[in-house]
Amino acid sequence: MAVLSLPLSFNNSFxxxxxxxxxxxxxxxxxxxVAENDEIVAFIRSRAVTETQMASSLSSPPTTAKGIGFGTDDGASLLMTFRGLQVEAASQGQAHLNIAKELESLVADPFDQWAQGYKARVRQSRTVVxxxxxxxxxxxxxxxAKLKHQYLAKTRKADEAEDDAKFAPNQNGPNDDHYTTSPRLRPLDARGPPQRTASVSERIAARLKEIQKRAAGAAAAAEGKESKENLLEPESEKEKDLPTVDKGKGKAVEEISSPVNIGSPLALSPEAAKRDLPPLESPMPPMPPxxxxxxxxxxxxxxxxxxxxxxxxxxxxxxxxxxxxGEYQGCFTGEELVSWLNENVQGFGGSLDRAEDAARDLTERDGxxxxxGEFGNEFEHSDDAWYQFRPKAFELGTNNADALSPLSPAGATNKRAVQPENILKRTNNFVNLVSKALAANNSNEPTWVRARKExxxxxxxxxxxxxxxxxQRLGLEEKLEDTLKTLQRWEMERLRAVxxxxxxxxxxxSNVPKTLESIIERQTTLIAAYQPENDLTALIERxxxxxxxxxxxxxxxxxxxxxxxxxxIDLRKWAEGGWITEVMSPDGSESSAGGNKEEVPxxxxxMLKALEEKYTEMANDDEKRKSWIYEVPLAGTHHLREVLNGVFPDHQRRKDKPVPEDLFKPYDAPVxxxxxxxxxxxxxxxxxxxxxWDEFRKLYPTHGRILTIEGEQSDDHDKKMAEVSNALMKLPRVHLYVLDRVVKHLKTLVDTTKTEEANEIYITKLALSIGRTVLRPKFETEISIQDRHPAREYSFLDILAISHDFV
Incomplete structure (x- = not known):
């Protein structure tokens, strides 16, 4: 039996x-x-120019001077012969001139006009796609991706806020957080705590503390007197004498605590406890920028x-x-930046438009x-539009990225004052700024509740x-499918036009003299060997x-x-999580098994049940089999996909909402x-x-290893089935159930239909159509794409024979 293969096309190759x-x-x-078309036109025009030059040379022979040579011959036969050859040369020149005109007007010009239209269509399609x-x-x-990042960040922030609220003490004030409770530090009744009389050692310790307090009071009085004497000292000298702790940027100066304060016990009031406890650290790692x-x-x-x-x-x-x-330092033009991005960022693919869009994003969106020299901050791809790098452009992803001062003309100060103009410049809308502030101040919800809502x-x-x-992806796939089919038609038209x-x-x-007949014959052989269909197939394969x-x-x-x-979906998550639905009978009630779970989604x-019902409406068995072989446009498939995505998730969440009985009625069996x-x-x-992929690929190292080989021994067949069984045993249970359900349907279809086509040929076609949906690598590489050994198809043939019995 000849080896069947899936026909190559743009739609299944690019x-x-x-x-x-x-x-x-x-x-x-x-x-x-497109470049080949231009070369063909240039070649034909070059030949036309050569023919024109040859015609000019043959039609204008060198003239004979009077009195010498043939100019003095009075009628000899040599003169007549020579004059006749000149006339024939002129006739040949006219023939070459006619060939040059035909090459220009009948060959080069029409093809050049068509090639220009083809070039415009291809480039317009490239721009659109x-x-x-x-x-x-x-x-x-x-x-x-940004929305996902924001979702994860806000969820993490809400979780942290909830954790903080659980461990924070309750203040019992007018703005209490009524959502959490904390243990009270005092009993609610009026009775005081039990007290006892002080011991001798405790009374001695109290006396010593009283003496220390008096000594400390006397020292404080002496220091007050000295401070009055130092009032006239310069402020800088007094700051040098005092031990201080700078909190940064000169905002505050804190005095170092005295030994008495350091040695005192911690306060037990809620306010002091809340003030002295260190902030809780988040157990989660920081979110990436x-x-x-x-x-x-x-x-x-x-x-x-x-x-x-x-x-x-x-x-x-x-x-x-x-x-x-004034004068600004470190400036460059917008045209220079776009040109640099186009040459140095490979991800733009050499597209000048993408480089310009990137420069615009850096300027207008990110600042x-x-x-x-102009109002606003718009980007222009021009040589007279000047720009500067802001300092934060070089410190993105660091802690200093948000606290940078803008550039200013040379000699100006870089200190940034908090002014109304700056606030308006940052928000671009003062009303939005005020409304946001009022909304934040008027909200009485706790922080963790507001964070959870966000x-x-x-x-x-x-x-x-x-x-x-x-x-949007579905629409893109449908457009790409139509575009690939159109481009294949255009390329075939080009090859045939060539x-x-x-x-x-x-x-x-071919109208040249007989002396060139041998050359013409060889050219005819070369042109006959050119097959446009073969060239298109070679392009796709390569x-x-x-x-x-x-x-x-x-x-x-x-x-x-x-x-x-x-x-x-991921079948493993479906089997492990809450996605499993109960077995439902056709009338929407639970089956008699009660509480059983679906083995497959x-x-x-x-879909398999609806397909079986569609089989009964078909005229013959041949159409039933072709339902799995037809190449259906993505538009119809995506339409049914969206309908199922809109119906079944809602049905799984609400058992009282059954699946419509006529859901699959508008769709044919191939769809x-x-x-x-x-x-x-x-x-x-x-x-x-x-x-x-690797497991099954090892089982089919050579081309031609299929399920049944003529003359194959039973031991070899059993060994092969054992290898396939071992590979299937490594799959999760839910994957085996899904595979079994599909294979069982296909086997039933093959067994219950009879056509003139042999079952082996039809099963091979099924393997070509379904094999890549069952077995495929994680990433397509040049090796997997150009694989000459169809492990997907052969493995599917063996799976088709063993999986149902195996499961």
Whole structure:
């Protein structure tokens, strides 16, 4: 039996996990095709120029001077022969001139016009895909990352505030925290504590303390007298004599406690206890700084500071003088900064627009650059727009990043005063500043309650952003699918157009004299050997980046384990956490088993059941089998995916809300089968786990090791099945249940349908269609992409034969 393989196309070869890498590789090859078109046009025009020059030489022979040579011959046969050869040479020149005109007007010009349109379409598509769709998606990813960071930080802050409230003493004042209680330090009744008479030793100690207090009072009186005498001394000299403790920035000076104060016992009042206790330290490590997004590229603040430090050392910083404002040091233009970012930041991919967007973010959003000589702080990509680095640009991620003074003209002071102008400049809206202050002061809620509400609000925003990002990802995948199909059609049209223009070129040159017939024949053979379809296949095989591999965006919560989606889940968490749903009978009540749990997610059971019902509506068995083979557009599959994501999570949380019976009615069997494959493809990790890729790959080291080999001994077959069984035993139980449910359905389909196509061929097609949804590596590499040994397909064939009985 001939080995079947999945036909190669752009749609199953140029995907990547970040969606950008595969598309960039494809557009690079298409740009190479644009350059090939220009070279073909230049080659044909060069030949036309050569033909024109040859025609000019043949049509204008050198003239014969009178009185010498043929100019003195009166009619000899040599003269007639020579004149005839000149006429024939002129005729040949006219023939070459006609060839040159045909090459220009009938071959080069039409193809050049078509090639220019192709070039414009490719570059417009590149701009739309890379600079609009992907950039928007990457920016959304960065926003979701920020929201997740804020959610984690606010949750951590709320947890710490709750811990502080649990251990803080109650003040019993008008602003009591009624949410926590603390032990009282005194009894509530009026009786005083029991007292006893002092012993002899205690009375002696009390007498000694009284003598010490009198001595201390006399010393204090003497010091007061000396202080009156020192009132006229300079203030600087008195400060030198006093031992002080500077709290920093000259805010306060604290006197060193006397030995008497140091030796006194600690106060037992609530106020003193609260004042003397050291602050509680958080057991959790500090949160990492929030990443910064520059034109879709996420960088930590420290890396941004390092980048700007390097830019400050490599840019041509120079002083610039402005009328009435003065001279500013260390200035550079916006054009210089954009050019430097484009050359030194590889993550921008050489895109000047992304470098400009990054410079704009650094200036307008982050305030790391200062516009010189103009109002506002807008960024312009111009050679007459001047900027300075602010000091905080070099200290991001450090403790000094928030307490930096702005740059000023040379000779001005760097001291920053707290003025109304500065407050307005920072908030840009005085009304917002006042409203925020009033809202903060009028709130009577305890700190930990307010912090918990902020954490819940951040949790809600993060959840909504993740769902929106996942829907945006689905739309991006659908657009990329249509774009890849369109680009493949364009490339095939280009390759066929190239062959057409080469045939026209060959046909034009075939009109030359018979002496060139051998050359024409060899050119004909070369052009006939050119096959556009083979070239397209070779391009895909050489530069493919991987099959379709969706990266599902899933909401991750640290406070609860419930999932709000049924796609992109982790089966192990589903089995361990609260995601397991009870077995439900068709009428919505619990089954007779009572209290049993579903072995597999309910959405998979529902899709397989709906698919079995769709089989009964099909005309013949051949259509039933093709349901798993058809290539369904992503738009239909994503539509059913979103419907299931909106229905099943709500059904799992509320058992009294049954699943609609007509949920799958609008969808055909191929769409439901494709959605099952998408559900398997989005599982993280896959059914056979990422470690299973290496395990099953070892079982199929050579090409051609399939389930049944003609003449294979039973011992070899049993040994092979034992190896597959050992690999399956390493999988978690829930993964085996899911695999068993899918394989059981497929085996039933094969056994209950009869077609002219042999079962072995159909099962091989099933393996090509479903194998990568079951078995795939964690990261696609060039080795796994170019793997000539289809371990995924062969392993699936063996799993298809053994897994159900094994489970």
């Amino acid at each position: 995907w990547s996990q970040d969606y950008r890498k595969g598309v960039e590789v494809l557009f690079q090859k298409l740009e190479q095709g 890379l600079d609009q769709w992907l950039k928007t998606y990457e920016n959304s990813q960065g926003e979701v 929030e990443p910064m997004l520059l034109a879709g590229l996420s960088l930590p603040p420290v890396a941004v500071s390092q980048l700007l430090t390097r830019a400050a050392s490599e840019l041509n910083l120079r002083p610039v003088r402005f009328p009435l404002l 790391l650059l200062r516009r010189i 954490a819940e609000e951040a949790d809600k925003n993060y959840r909504i952003a993740v769902r929106q990002l996942d829907r 062959k057409t223009v080469l045939l026209q070129y060959q046909g034009t040159l 530069y493919r980046t991987g099959s379709f591999r969706p990266d599902a965006q899933v909401y991750e919560s640290i406070s609860h384990d419930e999932s709000d989606v049924v796609f992109g 309910e959405v998979l059971t529902a 439901i089968a494709a959605t099952i494959k998408l559900w398997l493809l989005e599982l993280d990790p896959p059914v056979t786990m990422y470690e299973g």
